[in-house]
Every structure is written in C-alpha cells, then in structure tokens.
Amino acid sequence: MGQHHPFSFRHSCSSRTPRSGLRAAIGVIALLALVVLVAPAGPTAAADHRQPPSADPAAIRNWNAIATETISANLGPNRPSGQVAIWHGFVSAAVYNAVVGIQGTYAPYKWRESGPATASPEASAVTAAHHILLAFFPASQAQLDTAYAASLAEIPSGPAKDQGVAFGARAAAHIIDLREGDGRFVDVPFTEPPAPGVWRPTPPARLPFIDTWLGRLRRSCSPPPPSSVPAGRPPCPQPTTPGTRTK
Secondary structure, X not given: OOOOOHHHHHHHOOOOOHHHHHHHHHHHHHHHHHHHHHHHHOXXXXXXXXXXXXXXXXXXXXXXXXXXXXXXXXXXXXXXXXXXXXXXXXXXXXXXXXXXXXXXXXXXXXXXXXXXXXXXXXXXXXXXXXXXXXXXXXXXXXHHXXXXXXXXXXXXXXXXXXXXXXXXXXXXXXHHHHXXXXXXXXXXXXXXXXXXXXXXXXXXXXXXXXXXXXXXXXXXXXXXOOOOOOOOOOOOOOOOOOOOOOO
16 A cells, blocks of 8 residues: 655545545544554563663662771771772772663773663662672671672562672672782882881881882772982981081
C-alpha cells in the first residue's frame, strides 16, 4: 500500500463527502491514540523509560568512616605517617569510578569503562570501598565483611543491586591494577653521613625515618613538580673562644 506524505492528507481526502471525510479523520485519530497507548507496553519502550536507581550518599559517608577505622587499626592511631592519605585516596578513587561510571555525570578517573544505567550506584560504591580495603588490609577481613553485609542488606534485592555489585568490583579491581608496582614499601635507605645540619636518628630509640618510600611513590593525579636541587646547606658558624668577638 502506498504511503502519503503528511502534507498530502487533504488531497487524498478531497474526493470524499464531508461526512465520509469526518469519519475517516476520526478513525485516523483513534488509530493514533491506540498506538500511543499500546507502544509503551513493549519491552524496548519500557527499558527506555526506566529510571536509574537512587543512590543514598549516607552509604559513602559510612564507608569513609569505615576506611578511617580500618586504616587506623592497621597503622596504629598515633603513627605520624602520610600513609593515611594514600589509602584514603585509593578508596575514594574506586568509589568515585563506581558511581560516575553508572551515572555518567563526570569522567571516570583513569578508566574508560561504564556500567549499566540501571545498576545501583549505592551497591557499586559500597562494593568498591569494601574490595579496596580488603585488598590492602586483609587482616581486617572479618570487620569489613560484616560491615559490607550490613550495607548490602539495606539495598533492595534485584537486578539493580546485582549489577551494582558487579560494577563496583570492577571499579576496585581497576584501581588495584592501576597501583601495581607504584613504589609502595620499597626500601629507601638513608645513607647521608653524619654532619652538622644533617638529620640523624633521634635518641634514645634512634628510630629510622618513617615510610621513606612515600617520597618515591608514583603520583595519582598531579604532575611531578619542577626538578630543583637546593644550593646546599649554609655554613655553620665557627665556635668562638670566650672573650673574643667574631668578625
């Protein structure tokens, strides 16, 4: 059957009587209304109109606190180390990718993957945080697994949750792979000979530098600073004999 251009509808009906033309117009309108009502019921239209699951920011705040507790328990609460920022950075990067990779609101961090729009960002975020902490602090597995189970229990079961868990695991695995061989825990001995103005172990314990490997760690975001070498230590003043004056 031939098709008419929309603008040729009047010409195609010009040979009909007014009453038959009115009946035809009503029939066309009824047919269009039926198509509009029936079309959304199809599987493709239903998929296009599904809203993405909501994400509760409280879940991320909760896992920030869990990360702080886990890091502190493994490093010691009084350890003056830059390690704390390193581990928090890994957790934050994985959680960030786990959420924006689904929502598509920002570009992922050093990653080109994306998750299904119907996945749960909340399930993805808590999974990413759990997997990162478990990979770097396996001694805390019991506490982490308990907290993870509690977080998942608050998310309704279904495909959205399952998809979120799967994508969160991928986000965590990517950060772990990305940081492989980044210089963590490499031995950086301090070989400078003792001299005035040169650091030396402090008595009485005479402990070495803490975490010297942090200075060699591969950067996560910012480029390295411009290379600069200090001009050298200023000369130390010579001791004077009592009763004399220095020039």
